Amino acid sequence: MNRFLSIMTLVAVGLTTACADDGPAAVCEPACAPYGPWLPGVGECVAGNCTPTFMECFENTEFSTCQAQCEAVGSTCAENGCADGTYMIHSNLEDCTNPEMIIGGVISRRCDEGIDWQVNTAARCCCEQDP
């Protein structure tokens, strides 16, 4: 799980490139950052490209839209691009970064729409992996 999070961080700072899709074998070089078996298809290598994935956790005091958050990490927001959601909401930052609580609420919104925090304080946005 820690390796997974590290990969996500690398993605966030733009150190990866497009992957190669070798058909059924699906070997991508360099690797995409799949979100994990809990959300199949998210962040995986498809047709030679890494699909969008949920990026790093942030708090409600940092960003109010996924458009802003994805741009801040050098990427582009993928509207409803991750399991039909634009962001994943978590109760708080501690839960969001807890590997045992990796799945939050997947929410469908426009990228420029304010994140609907309700009682929650942390989220991950769905951003493109390709630079």
Add this chain to the structure above:
Amino acid sequence: MLGAALAVAGCAPDDGPQGEDEVGGTGDLGGELGPGGPGCDENWVALDGAAPPAPDAELPEFQALVAGEPTGTLDVSAVPAAPLVAPPPTLATREPMTLGWDEFVEAYADPWPGGWLIDGDQFVTSQQLRDIYQVLTNDQESPGPRLLAFSDEIFDEVWSEPRKLELTWCVGVVFPQPNLQPNNDAAAEKHQERYERILRGMEHGTKAWERATGVNFVHLAEFDDPAGGIGSGSCQPGQNNIHFRVRMGISDECAGPCAGVTNATPITEFDPQWAGPDNPGGFERELLFGPRALDSEQEMQITARHELGHVLGFAHEHLAFDQDVCNEFTVWRSLTPPDPKSVMANDTCPGAAKDQPRLSGFDRLGAFYQYSRARRNPLMMGGASLVHDYAYDGSERPGIAWFTPLDNAIQQWTSTGSPGQAITFSAVERCLDGQPPPCGGAVETSVGLRPSPLFVSGTSNDLDLLLLGPGTGLPDFLVTNDGTSYSSAAFGGPDFTIPVIGAFGHEIDDQIIVYRPGPASDSLLDPRSGAVHPADYADYAFPIPARFRGFGGGGNDVLWYQPDAQTIEIWEWGQIPEFSFERQGPVPGQSIELEPDVEYMPLIGDFNGDDRTDLFWYAPGLPTDWLWLSVSPQFTVIFDRFERQVMSEFRPLIGDFNGDGIDDIFWYAARSETPDALSVIWQFDEGGGHTPRVFSINGDYAPVVGDFDDDGCSDILWHDPADPDHVSPLWRCVGGDAFACDPPVEAPPDGFPIGSGLYG
């Protein structure tokens, strides 16, 4: 209703269910189902459309709680606590009054039938006035039993559980009277205008307080006699089951600045000096309106709400906040923070909000604390226990526990019919003290108890009862039920608590959050172990247990809705350690689109059938209503929110009224209260959309919802507390798309169906 009474006469004894009596008919329904079939009368018309029990658990710790073993008493008072209720500031700092009794009366009180008026229209009995005087003068001589909610004493002045469902009223004399001025069209018009204004004021005022409390005001319109005499008209308090009379004040009774006054307060309920069938000459309970209210729609709407607040036992709120004009003295226990927006504050007093014909958020909250009762929510827990209703006899059959405090007993009903057959109940009487009938005990104690169903021993098929007596003057009991007998134990804890009942641990049995609104510390009590855990909520709010995360996320969540600031906070209960939880919020209302100063009723149910509790924020009238469908995963509470619009004033009932596994909302409106009102069921679907089914329902009932015939579809017992024969119609859901009117049942006299009420 005559037909209903006849139908029941053959199937239930005249003196109510005794022993293993059968309640309800055998109902040969033939081929005619639905409204109009056998057992129906003209009361309503449909306008369209029509697992194994939880395992027994060993409870060694809890067994220590049986009566006679005081060391087993559950005691949560050891939790460090601030004072239960802060005394009003004026009382805490005041100097002792030095006036003599006669001077005190001369200065502060005016005689009124049955007692006195202080502070304008605040009614107190002579005993209460004596008690107030002794508090204000610091007289150390014992005044004897105190009779109202002073800042530090004894018990709250509220109507008993049975009476609160039967607050019957009619309209008496209204001037000018056309029969006294037969050729005066203007007088006749004025008379009618004032009468209709009273009806509008009472209709909206009673509905507003009903939504906040679950009490049931019943307008006995057949006794309205605005053209009759005070002593000779048909609207006579204490007769014909009329509890109080509404009329115009005559001469100096209520004139000039007086808009209204009432002496129909809860303190009078069991006082034999007041008018009743056996004492027609006793003091009459009345609510009087003066011309100031009778000739102004706005004044009427404000005054009706204000006076009805007094009827429910609430004191003047302007005494609670800082101002030096109206602040004579105060001795009342505060339910909420000082509230200038309260309808119970005279708006002529500095700081009070002006001209607001509505209940404030804290008005509704304080009323909720006093009259609504905590309960396990069986619909919410059904996904785990397979019992979607209250069950008491150890079988999975749903039932109704009728609290009959005048008999120191519970009348325990269990449904006996099979799916497709008419609903019948078996009945057995159980004594509150656990002894076999005939039941003994102090009635004056029992009538003050507040009952809640919960699951703390045995299985969810033999629910137990929490009986709280608020205040130092009343005991608290936990009555455990093994399906065949009760065992009553003392329940020690702080006074004036608001219990929050839910399954907050790993299992589906219940715990109790012992909530003391405001800064006083709170705790969670696990009755099985007797352990107490910290669980502090420091604000004043509606506590709403729910399963927003379904059954995968640990225990129930609790949503705390603070109606003044319109904030919400959610407690998400975790797995490890047990009874641990995360606080989320509070978040301001504007961030979740709850409008300031709008009345919301947070209704809970599973409105899309995904086993996660959803919320419907019902805002009566023009404001937008909101449907919040939970899309919460295991560790986070989050909702998809959808706008809805419910324009009218309804009493909402939650149940699965078509048996599809998805909860619905029955928006109930009585045509006897609002002649053009229709009721409607919103049948929700998996997407949260709904299909309406419209009904016309005449009577003013206190409905009890349950799947009494065990077919997966909610039935409705239209409890009619005001019916002289205690006969209640019964709707049985048939085939998911219609109701059959089964033979009505005879409810116990002066009985209260435990677990029903607000949001039920």
